[in-house]
Amino acid sequence: MDFLRPASWEEALAAKAEHPTAVPIAGGTDIMVEINFDHRRPEYLLDLNRIGELREWEVSQDGGDTVRLGASVPYTQIMDHLRAELPGLALASHTVASPQIRNRGGVGGNLGTASPAGDAHPALLAAGAEVEVESVRGSRLIPIDEFYTGVKRNALAADELIRAVHIKKADGPQQFSKVGTRNAMVIAVCAFGLALHPQTRTVRTGIGSAAPTPVRAKAAEEFLNAALEEGGFWDSKKIITPSIAKQFAVLASGGCSPIDDVRGTASYRRHAVGIMARRTLGWTWEAYRGNAHGTQGGAQCA
Numbered sequence: 001m002d003f004l005r006p007a008s009w010e011e012a013l014a015a016k017a018e019h020p021t022a023v024p025i026a027g028g029t030d031i032m033v034e035i036n037f038d039h040r041r042p043e044y045l046l047d048l049n050r051i052g053e054l055r056e057w058e059v060s061q062d063g064g065d066t067v068r069l070g071a072s073v074p075y076t077q078i079m080d081h082l083r084a085e086l087p088g089l090a091l092a093s094h095t096v097a098s099p100q101i102r103n104r105g106g107v108g109g110n111l112g113t114a115s116p117a118g119d120a121h122p123a124l125l126a127a128g129a130e131v132e133v134e135s136v137r138g139s140r141l142i143p144i145d146e147f148y149t150g151v152k153r154n155a156l157a158a159d160e161l162i163r164a165v166h167i168k169k170a171d172g173p174q175q176f177s178k179v180g181t182r183n184a185m186v187i188a189v190c191a192f193g194l195a196l197h198p199q200t201r202t203v204r205t206g207i208g209s210a211a212p213t214p215v216r217a218k219a220a221e222e223f224l225n226a227a228l229e230e231g232g233f234w235d236s237k238k239i240i241t242p243s244i245a246k247q248f249a250v251l252a253s254g255g256c257s258p259i260d261d262v263r264g265t266a267s268y269r270r271h272a273v274g275i276m277a278r279r280t281l282g283w284t285w286e287a288y289r290g291n292a293h294g295t296q297g298g299a300q301c302a
Contacts, residue, residue, distance in 0.1 A: 005047045009054075009134075012161060015046055017136045020158035022046040026054065026072040027104040029097070030113045046161075048072065054108070054163070059085055065169050068132075071108025071162045078107075086167055088123035088174030088193050095119055095178045098185055108162045111147065114154040114213070121148075121214035122193030123176050124165065125206030132164040133157075141166065148213035172196035173287035175280040178208075179272045181263060189264040192252070192276035196284050201225070201234050205277070210256035210269045217255030220277065224248045237289045245278050252277035 004022060006012040016022055022044035025031050034040035048054055054072035059082075067085050069078070075093035079102070083090040089107070096102050096119050110118035111131060129144040133156055147155050156162070174195040180186030191208035203224050205217040227244045228234055253274035258266040 001042060002044045003047060004044055005050060007050050009051050009163070012046065012048060012051060013134060013136050013159075016161055017159045019044045019046070024048055024112060024161060027074070027101075027106055027109050029101050029105040030109055030115075048161075055106075057082065059169070065171075067167050067169060069107060069165045069167060071111075071164055072106045074104060074106055075102040085169045086123075086127070086174075087170050088126055088176050088195055089120060089167070091174070091176040092119045092123040092178075092191075092193065095176070095180075095188075095191075107165055111154065111162055111165070112156075114148055114152050116148075116151070116211060116214055117188045117191075117209040118214070119178065119188065119191065119208070122191050122206030122208045123174070123195075124167070125214055125216050126174060126193040126195035126204045127167050127170070128195075128197075128204055130166040131162060132166060133160045134163050135159040135161070139163070145216070148215075151212045170195065172198040173284040175284050177276040177280050179264075179276070187263065190256075190258065190269045190272050190276070192273055192280055194277070194280040194284055196288055198234060198288070201229060203228070205252065205255075207252070207256050207273060209263075210258040210273055212257070215256065217252040217273075217277065220248050220251035220255055223251050224281075239289075240281065240285050245281055248281055249274040249278040 004015045006015050023031055023042040024046045026048045054070045056070045057073050058068045060066045067082060075096050078086060078093045079090050096105060107120045110120040124144050130141045131147050132139060132141055142155050149155055176193045178191040179189045188209040190210040193206035195204050203221055205221055207215050207217055233240065253270045256270060256273050258269035260266050
């Protein structure tokens, strides 16, 4: 195994172009596990740790509404500095493994691995993020809905690297909930993210570890968007009726296609997704109505 260590982003792109099979490593929290257990033995490792710009973020000023998050910004930095702008992702970051891993791992690694169990995915889907990728041929932005192409597969070309993620600053409450077999150091049995977007009067969701790829519960979103608009809920901020919440949960549960595995059964995952959908809807809507207890969440349940 050869170890490539570029000193700049341009050198990294050149190395990836010359060695398309090279596996990027920054936090190393996913790839090193596979290497240590001899599950994977790449011909080249492409170390990105000398590229400081990947650990930087930029919040647009002068009326802008976007956060540009470098691919290697650690989860702890998101929790500490971007909680107001990216509340859903900050909540998801809290549930990532241990403090040591949160200090090393970043969203770029989650996206590169594209595991359906990655904790960042539901929040990115709910927020409507875009992934900035680049090669020596140029750069492009990939909408998050188009990024996941299969089990642990993404839309990157062989010579492309993830440079950053563009996420609109939250214009309404966001939530994240995760079910695991214990309360720390756990891979999600399933996870659910939800974001209210009052400016467009829409709701977006994200489901993790309950389908071959991270997915949105689109039927549930369409139902809820129509119900909130037709019922005048956005303007009145009245309590969402139990029947609407129940139907949203049912449709969210139906929006996933889980499997049985060592962490849980398909039927349990469907049930848990429905429960999380109803709870996160309640939390976000209470926050939208201005009630302080609507800010809870990010729960990890045994």
